[in-house]
Amino acid sequence: MPNCFLISFFVALSYLVGVLNASIGDSNPHYKSCVEQCEKTGCIGGRCFQQCRFFSDGVSVDGPQYMQEPLYLQWKQFDCPSECKYHCMLDREKEREMLGLEPVKYHGKWPFKRVFGIQEPTSVLFSVCNLAMHFYGWLSFFILLHYKLPLRPKDRKPYYEYTGLWHVYGILAMNAWFWSVVFHFRDVDLTEKLDYSSAVALLGYCFIMSILRAFSVRDEAARVMVAAPLIAFVTTHILYLNFYKFDYGLNMKVCVLMGVAQLVIWIVWGGLTRHPSRRKLWVVTVGSALAMLLELYDFPPYKGFIDAHALWHAATIPLTYLWWSFLKDDAKFRTTNLIKKVK
Numbered sequence: 001m002p003n004c005f006l007i008s009f010f011v012a013l014s015y016l017v018g019v020l021n022a023s024i025g026d027s028n029p030h031y032k033s034c035v036e037q038c039e040k041t042g043c044i045g046g047r048c049f050q051q052c053r054f055f056s057d058g059v060s061v062d063g064p065q066y067m068q069e070p071l072y073l074q075w076k077q078f079d080c081p082s083e084c085k086y087h088c089m090l091d092r093e094k095e096r097e098m099l100g101l102e103p104v105k106y107h108g109k110w111p112f113k114r115v116f117g118i119q120e121p122t123s124v125l126f127s128v129c130n131l132a133m134h135f136y137g138w139l140s141f142f143i144l145l146h147y148k149l150p151l152r153p154k155d156r157k158p159y160y161e162y163t164g165l166w167h168v169y170g171i172l173a174m175n176a177w178f179w180s181v182v183f184h185f186r187d188v189d190l191t192e193k194l195d196y197s198s199a200v201a202l203l204g205y206c207f208i209m210s211i212l213r214a215f216s217v218r219d220e221a222a223r224v225m226v227a228a229p230l231i232a233f234v235t236t237h238i239l240y241l242n243f244y245k246f247d248y249g250l251n252m253k254v255c256v257l258m259g260v261a262q263l264v265i266w267i268v269w270g271g272l273t274r275h276p277s278r279r280k281l282w283v284v285t286v287g288s289a290l291a292m293l294l295e296l297y298d299f300p301p302y303k304g305f306i307d308a309h310a311l312w313h314a315a316t317i318p319l320t321y322l323w324w325s326f327l328k329d330d331a332k333f334r335t336t337n338l339i340k341k342v343k
């Protein structure tokens with residue numbers, strides 16, 4: 001198993017080198033002049049874009065007075081270049097396809113075809129499925145603990161010591177998938193930051209949970225001692241990304257580090273423990289490691305729709321189901337043990 005992680009580390013490193021390089025697509029002179037021309041005139045060839053109609057030297061050229069609100073103008077100003085880049089990219093890709101060439105990246109991203117204005121429809125679809133799966137998992141976990149399993153007689157609270165912590169996990173996971181849906185729907189600065197920040201927060205929290213559960217940290221003070229430095233680290237990282245520098249390379253390193261660390265913890269714990277559901281844990285951890293390789297092995301979108309990232313999102317759907325199933329088993333297992341102890 002350690003070999004597997006070594007491989008994923010090296011793949012991650014080679015991927016980082018790729019990320020740091022400028023994209024081939026947007027450095028092409030034809031593409032550059034197409035975008036420049038389009039932003040100036042609002043048209044490519046015979047096609048003109050609504051988003052670009054309001055601008056000529058930064059002053060609105062037509063449209064009624066109410067449409068000249070600053071916010072509206074800002075939106076248009078920001079949307080015209082994105083529209084131009086998108087259509088110039090499609091044109092370039094069509095030319096490349098006719099020459100029998102492989103797709104290339106533009107501004108660090110693969111060329112995706114929009115469907116009803118949705119930028120990456122397959123990633124949106126799979127993100128929605130993940131969100132729904134987490135909601136189902138969390139809801140069934142909630143019902144199990146608060147309505148099906150016996151409660152402590154003195155305070156009517158669940159016996160399971162990690163109940164509250166897994167509730168927080170469920171909320172953070174649903175939050176992360178919600179912003180993933182929004183980001184893949186439309187990739188702009190704000191949605192990208194919200195998606196990345198939520199994902200890092202979730203990953204950091206999962207890392208804390210892996211330590212707390214695998215080492216059976218049940219004492220409140222000890223939990224705070226473990227969580228505080230990690231929360232401080234993750235918070236600083238998120239603030240750095242949002243308010244100082246949005247560094248993809250650094251973020252990738254932080255995510256791979258936290259991701260691999262928690263996988264190692266779960267796998268080692270899964271190997272040592274006599275937990276009745278350890279097989280589910282193995283499947284989830286090995287599956288997550290393989291899914292991570294998929295994310296790191298970054299191939300272009302098939303037919304402009306399905307890329308490695310979308311497949312990664314698809315792979316996490318069954319893993320999410322199994323993960324919540326493991327958590328429910330864990331709650332049952334701990335509750336039975338604790339009741340036995342009380343008796």
Ligand SMILES: [Zn+2]
Nearest residue numbers: 123180309313
């Ligand atoms: Zn995504």
